[in-house]
Amino acid sequence: MQTDMTWQSSRTLGRSGIEVGALGLGCWAIGGKWSTPDGSPLGWGAVDDEESVAAVRRALDLGVRFFDTADVYGAGHSERVLGRALAGRRDEAVIATKWGNTFDERARTMTGADRSPAYAREALIGSLRRLGTDRIDLYQLHLGDTPLDEAAELREACEGFVAEGLIRAYGWSTDDPERAALFAEGAHCAAVQHACNVLEDAPQMLALCAERGLAGIVRSPLAMGLLAGAYGPDRRGRTGDIRSVPPAWLHWFEAGGAPAAHWAAKVEAVREVLTADGRTLAQGALGWLWARSGGTVPIPGFRTVAQVEENAAAVAFGPLRPGQLAEIEALLG
Numbered sequence: 112m113q114t115d116m117t118w119q120s121s122r123t124l125g126r127s128g129i130e131v132g133a134l135g136l137g138c139w140a141i142g143g144k145w146s147t148p149d150g151s152p153l154g155w156g157a158v159d160d161e162e163s164v165a166a167v168r169r170a171l172d173l174g175v176r177f178f179d180t181a182d183v184y185g186a187g188h189s190e191r192v193l194g195r196a197l198a199g200r201r202d203e204a205v206i207a208t209k210w211g212n213t214f215d216e217r218a219r220t221m222t223g224a225d226r227s228p229a230y231a232r233e234a235l236i237g238s239l240r241r242l243g244t245d246r247i248d249l250y251q252l253h254l255g256d257t258p259l260d261e262a263a264e265l266r267e268a269c270e271g272f273v274a275e276g277l278i279r280a281y282g283w284s285t286d287d288p289e290r291a292a293l294f295a296e297g298a299h300c301a302a303v304q305h306a307c308n309v310l311e312d313a314p315q316m317l318a319l320c321a322e323r324g325l326a327g328i329v330r331s332p333l334a335m336g337l338l339a340g341a342y343g344p345d346r347r348g349r350t351g352d353i354r355s356v357p358p359a360w361l362h363w364f365e366a367g368g369a370p371a372a373h374w375a376a377k378v379e380a381v382r383e384v385l386t387a388d389g390r391t392l393a394q395g396a397l398g399w400l401w402a403r404s405g406g407t408v409p410i411p412g413f414r415t416v417a418q419v420e421e422n423a424a425a426v427a428f429g430p431l432r433p434g435q436l437a438e439i440e441a442l443l444g
Contacts (some may be wrong), residue, residue: 118429122408125301125326127280129248131205134426135177136170137410141192142185144220144351154353158414160192166272166419167196171203173423179410181209181253182238190241201244209253209284210234224254228268250303252279255285259293266297273299282432290317295323303329309399319405329400332409337363337370376380380442384435387407394425402430
């Protein structure tokens with residue numbers, strides 16, 4: 112296990128003063144099945160709500176406090192399940208959710224997008240209701256390509272939500288440093304959610320977070336399961352799983368759900384380093400992120416209690432050693 116006494120397993124969420132751990136959990140998968148209007152899957156397949164609730168509660172017991180969801184995940188279902196799991200334990204958790212996509216909860220479909228400040232308020236009220244809470248700790252714009260002028264209006268709307276006590280802080284889920292920097296000009300902007308993992312680094316975004324005092328909420332830390340050992344060369348996505356019919360941005364998988372050979376080969380190249388010291392592959396991938404930046408909060412997805420336990424156990428190992436980081440860079444170079 113990690114013996115470096117400089118390892119800090121707690122974080123302050125950017126400039127907000129909100130205390131979180133080094134690990135959060137992403138609640139996309141527990142939203143269950145949902146789709147585009149033409150039937151293309153947007154979820155991770157069928158899910159057991161009872162197991163989801165048990166997994167969230169187990170996470171709390173293990174010291175994981177930060178839960179990231181979005182109103183559109185499961186067309187509202189993820190928020191409802193998370194709210195149910197946190198009932199009676201709300202003050203133990205830090206809840207992050209997102210807005211911007213529109214959806215039909217009854218049909219469980221995503222219907223479009225709305226970038227207006229009026230819709231931001233409407234979406235916020237809906238999230239508060241589904242989550243069964245009186246405030247959102249971190250409210251995030253979910254539309255990563257929003258034009259800068261519209262985003263500036265939404266940033267000011269978020270400042271208004273803070274003043275009303277509806278949210279404590281806000282951020283943007285985007286992979287564009289220029290857009291993240293625009294939101295960072297707001298007094299209560301605390302984070303940017305961005306993609307980063309062993310296979311695809313994000314040096315510009317990590318540098319921006321360090322420069323602006325933002326938390327880096329890292330989505331896809333396990334490359335949608337590829338870095339969790341969940342997908343080998345013969346494993347395929349299930350019906351209703353977005354990985355089985357991957358959209359253009361989901362390049363780690365081929366049609367049918369098999370891992371793309373290029374990316375699978377990269378995983379094999381670094382497997383031995385990531386699993387050194389008794390770590391699982393997923394725990395090594397999380398350790399890589401913590402070694403890259405002390406301000407990151409990776410949010411691996413989960414479906415089961417066992418997955419939560421494995422991810423939470425990564426905290427005890429802490430970050431990879433500098434030599435391991437350099438070795439991985441050389442292997443993937």
